[in-house]
Amino acid sequence: MLKMSTLLLRTLRDDPADAEVASHRLLVRAGYVRRIAAGIYSWLPLGYITLRNIERIIREEMDAAGFQEVHFPALLPREPYEKTNRWDEYGADLFRLKDRKGNDYLLGPTHEEMFTLMVKGEYSSYKDLPLSIYQIQNKFRDETRPRSGIIRGREFVMKDSYSFDLDDEGLAASYEAHRQAYIKTFDRLGLKYNIVSAVSGAMGGSRSEEFLAPCSTGEDTYVLCEKCGYAANVEAMTTKVEAYSGSAAQVMEIFDSPSTPTIDSLVDLLNEKFGPGHKASDTLKNVMLMADSKAISVLVPGDREVDLKRLQANMPGVEEIRMFEDADFAKFPGLVKGYIGPQDAKKNGIEVLADPRIVIGSHWITGANAKDKHVRFVTNGRDFEVDKYIEAVQVRAGDLCPNCQTPVIIDRAIEIGHIFQLGRKYAEALDLTVLDKDGKSRVVTMGSYGIGVSRAVAAVAEQTLDEIGLSWPREIAPADVHVVATGREDEVFQAAKTLAEDLEEKGLRVMYDDRREASAGVKFKDAELIGIPFIVVVGKALAEGKVEFRVRKSGEKSEIELLKAVTEIYNAVTKA
RNA sequence: CGGGGCGUAGCGUAGUGGCUAGCGCGCCUGCUUUGGGAGCAGGAGACCGGGAGUUCGAAUCUCCCCGCCCCGACCA
Incomplete structure (x- = not known):
């Protein structure tokens, strides 16, 4: 039996200053763990x-x-x-x-x-x-x-x-x-x-x-x-995509697009030049990367970002992936920074990886591989070839589930x-x-x-704590039931002690708050903080021959005849 | 490793150049109290993270170091 009077336990009223997440705060406050150094903890008895x-x-x-x-x-x-x-x-x-x-x-x-x-x-x-x-x-x-x-x-x-x-x-x-x-x-x-x-x-x-x-x-x-x-x-x-169902695009058409270094500025120009309704997702972004010592191009819809971690996870064997730097561009004179398109990738000797959304037959607005020029109606399979499809875009809430096409969270x-x-x-x-x-x-x-x-x-x-403290599932909790004696009369403590012993005899793991000096309020707060799933209060109801039974999680309270207490508590605890 | 913040008693904190470092919780002693973190009185507990410097005087200013927390990068 765990007795509060002798347990190595000091609960804290204030949150420790170095704890941010709830479990950490409460485990420290309730006297379960103490920090020894960064990321190194001691375990107290509870x-x-x-x-x-x-x-x-x-x-x-x-x-x-x-x-x-x-x-x-x-x-x-x-x-x-x-x-x-x-x-x-x-x-x-x-x-x-x-x-x-x-x-x-x-x-x-x-x-x-x-x-x-x-x-x-x-x-x-x-x-x-x-x-x-x-x-x-x-x-x-x-x-x-x-x-x-x-x-x-x-x-x-x-x-x-x-x-x-x-x-x-x-x-x-x-x-x-x-x-x-x-x-x-x-x-x-x-x-x-x-x-x-x-x-x-x-x-x-x-x-x-x-x-x-x-x-x-x-x-x-x-x-x-x-x-x-x-x-x-x-x-x-993974991304599940449908085959392209739109009509085939007309032949590629190069157009002037001065000072459109970003997708947003390009979209503005498109709306001005070709009429409203153009979106970032109509454009094709060519992200140039170095995978170990190999240059690769990753094609993603213009409204998407490349998730380097995800890309790397899907390129087994590759140790390091990084963005192209100026020195890399210098090695590929065919690539005009800001105006890259996949049309000449083969010629430039660059492997083309693409997001699965870039399906065969789809057409895009992308760079024309010439300063201040973009090109539209660039069609996958006709105007460029994808060497390999790869999952590399940053996943967003609302992307479609690959199983059932429902937006995911x-x-x-x-x-x-x-x-x-x-x-x-x-x-x-x-x-x-x-x-x-x-x-x-x-x-x-x-x-x-x-x-x-x-x-x-x-x-x-x-997953189990609440505003007032920890709240363990029974198998994990440091005890099944927490018997709290309140008041000062010896009879209360005698009754509580007997009840605690009887419950233990029945096979329950019991924590008994036998502290004489602590007030009822302190004991209740501690019990709630510590989070043992069932609390039995032996106190003022004892005058009518009753004890109070509380469920920590729900906060439910009920009174039980002292004479039937052991059986009823045992049943309530074990059936839960 | 980059950015931000912090270090004063077991815990939470006040104190931004001035002499004895203050408060709350907790702890100890006594009395009172006892169903929601009690009251009164008395007490113990701090080399103010460490070092060097500036100054008549440093918790307070400067520099270096150490430690800790958060965000990011990274991570079975």
Whole structure:
């Protein structure tokens, strides 16, 4: 039983000055966590119980799925990370240190290498697969900007799993098993979440999804279709377009367009010259970029911007994308800055990538590759060729859902889980192979699956808190029921203590506010701040042989006969 | 890393050149109070982030450093 009189807990009346987001403010005020350094937090008893409850649920679901728990050190040697090139690739985000002999060590940011090596050390036959193992461990990343309290820390608790399979079908099955386990886990945590398709990025995996808990303070942006449920990370959103249905345009017509460096100024000129009704979306923007050392042109409708992050996510293998600079223009004399059109791209030796909205047969107003000249009726497929269609424009609310063509909304969320098919990158780098049926050596294929455990504490808090404090789902709360004794008479405290003990005997986890010196008001405020889902007040109603039962979330209050209290409270708490 | 802001007691803060650094919460002692963050009285707690400088005198001005928060860039 948690007794308030002895609990290491000091609630704060004022919001801490360094906390902005609600979960952070309340977790500090309610005495769950304390900041030690930027992005580094200590857990006080209430917070640690909560964190362990979440760990417990995750562990139960992982075990139920047949995954096995292991544990690695947080302090790791350099060599394995050297072999996979991550000692360098991870860059400044990696916490590095040296031992007394001058050897390099790191604090693990994620443990692919160690898992791979563990399996390599123990297994060597296809008969041993499939295998899924996981750990719950503190991870370290020297984030450039830790923020939002526990949501993005430099040390945090993560559950990471890895699956090992012989072939792609096996990997798909392991992936699905994790997906289902995650659904069960997050449902039990009481989180609202969307599973969104993500881009697997440079890792080269074939499938990747994120579990996003919607919340205004979240730092991830995603697209959601409220009609059909389609959800995607903005980078992974796809565009569905209809074939061009308009009539074919007349031949290209070049016209003078002095001083129209921007799309807006061009549209003004068009309306003046060719009559009103021209829109930015009738024009074609040619964005010149350098992808690593290759010049590319990205065509987007004039009313759209290129989202470099999204573009890069859709160009696997490309490490750096940047805008053309004057020096780059100098290398392509055929390109007239501000008046570029795709008509001469072939001639200039530039690869043309285009937004899918630039469909075959559609015609556009674009630059004429000559100073102060534009051209209209430039038709895709007739006057220029697109080498490749690519999703690269900035996604906007109101863009159409690729499934059902309904305008989508854009929402913010906290990423609480990420599952993806890693493939053979680590197995190859660390030479994890097994012998197959035919006695041939085969590289194992892997999946990687993470849950932000400490982050989940904040995510649940964000989704459940209200103006007066935290408000946990029962399985996560530090206790099931919070018994508050008010008044000063010994009988009250005696009755409250007995009730608390009886409830505990029944199997409930009880927090008991047995403080003699605190006023009723203080105790009520604290109980509401702390957020245990049910509050039982033993106080003035005791004179009539009753106690008060409150539901934290709804604020409902009711009176219960003391004699029936244990049973009724037990029933109310456990059925909820 | 770029932009903005901040650093005074455990927490929230006042104090923009003047002598003993003030207030609220919390904490300790006593009395009173006890259903919505109680009252009175007394008390403990601060090298004013650090260093250097300017000055008769620095929390206050100058310079350097450190730390923290927010926005952006970045990020399983």
